[in-house]
Amino acid sequence: MRNKAPLACVALLCAGSAVTANAAATIVIAVADGPNVGFNDPTPVSPVGGNSGRTLGEQRLKVFQEAARIWGQALTSRVPIIVSAGWQAQSCTANSAVLGSAGAVAVFRDFAGAPVRGTWYPVALANALAGVDLMPSLNPANAPDITARFNVNLGKPGCLTGMPFYLGLDSNEGSSAVDLLAVLLHELGHGLGFQTFTNPQTGAPLNNLPSVWDHYLTDASLNRTWAQMTNAQRVASATRTTQLVWGGTQVNDAARSILTAGAPALTVSAPANVVGSYQVGTATFGPALFSPGIANRQIMPVVDQPNGTGLACTALSAANVAAVSGKIALVDKGTCANTVKAANVQAAGAVAMIVVDTLDTLPPATLTGTDASIRIPSVNIALSDGNKLKTALASRTRTSSNVVATVGIDLTRRRGMDTAGRILMYAPNPVQPGSSVSHFDVTATPNLLMEPAINRDLGSSVTLPQDLTYTLLREIGWR
């Protein structure tokens, strides 16, 4: 059985070059650009970072060949993997841009050698598992398995202005360029299977069957995989930041060996109905979070507005001083700078500050600002988390509360993993179609290739001990 994934495959305009040297899998690049565009751009360029191409198009192709070589070396398949690759305009602004996009062209289920029945596999993986080309008839010469498109305008005015692709092969892009090699490795990762074919906005699986991804994508709060959920449960799960995890042991075992121990957190230890580890944005001012941190202190809110909120934009009243002295002060975002709030609660004797954001965005934004006089740590939490704490705080006195928390580094977690040792998957709220649930979470430290944004410190490895992408592909069936 075969099903077209909802990903367009543009007409192939020009056959590409096969990469076979030392490869356990062969990745063929089918160039989809017209004359003088993209891989065919004749603009002369100087050699850069080990890339000897003499035109812009040549250099782009050499980077692609390097990415194909790296993936070809890691993977095993008797069937060549054909990638339709091209350059075109992608959405961008002066400060942000879609670097590229890629995906499987088709998905298969219940083929000979399929590990899990009734489950969609991307065609390149299905071919590898079956040991034969499952769709040879479409275009025997080079029917693509993966389609990949890259932003041809990157770095031009209005499109991540001044930040073009770096075309060197040495991951030495510096601070004013985006490493194309990392972008290519990332996008090929999606095409090889680092994605679900289930729609995270509607929860609807492709043709009512789960993707192999969905057998591993797990909601910790429901203790179920996506394959075990209803559409409505998947929709809710897609935005459940810190609860959406990878359920496979291979990735999680590997992640424990490479992700940094200790994660910033607000850990509430009482009362029972709000106990838990809350995701925080850290602050650019005040001391860095440490372990165990400001431990087991009561949270007390500042109240200085008629509606019961507290902005802490002016020196605290006697009543508020009595409330927050020696406690973790809870304040609301807005009206004045975060540093002003921190200075005011610090002057009142607070030992740390929690800012309740006006947004429900997860992870919460970083608290920005500079003030060298701030000596207490500050964290930002999402609006709904703040409201949950405020409800629990409604039974406080003027000087004490029943809400006890630790602001610091939670050593029981690794950065980008949950307390049960599972790697977090990207589940922002609101959902981001095309990014949500098909990436690792942004909190992974050190940075991983398959986070939703390309970080500057990535190398060019897809395997351990640098990266988890190949480990995950192995877990879903690649060898």
Add this chain to the structure above:
Amino acid sequence: MLLGSAGLRADVVLLSENFDDISTLTGNGWTLSNQSTPAVGVNPGWFQGEPNTFAARSGAANSYISANYLNASVGGNVRNWLILPQLTVGPNTVLTFYTSTDTSLFPGDVLTVQVAAAGSGTYNTLLTIGDPNSAAYPTGWTKYSVNVGGAVPANVDIALVYSVQDTSINGNVIGIDDLSVVNVTSAVPEPGAWLTLSVMLTGVALRKRRQQKEGV
């Protein structure tokens, strides 16, 4: 047991409540009604005792009922009613309970005991604790007893009403524990009178004296 000289009496306990779990009160005929103004979005009304505020007089640390100045929004007035199940009271029916606040730093908490003919809604105040014109609200568990009966047996509503005027500057928190209503069949208290007894403080003083004597 109550008011001493137990051997001469055959008291009948009409109601006994330790507030181990206040979620059971409504099912047992109690009414919890927060009539504070203005209303608050996040309104705890009466809530289970918080161990961090102070521990219960008896039982688990949270085994008491509590209310606080946050029953009304900032600058509002608290009037939070805790109404007992309807009871038939006689001439010597005594309500006894213990109450406490957290600290003397934030005065303004007031608790009244009010009684009405059953269903009439016309309440008479029999006892006021934390009256700003007299004694401050006790900062340790303190026993209060009040005769809630009339001359002839009658069905009554008995209410404990927590109030604060202007929560922007007044009020803090109160707890109530170990409440009972008992028909005292002899050893008549003063008709219509009420008693406040600082039993805990007295008890401590007595123990100290006794220990000193034993030490000699």
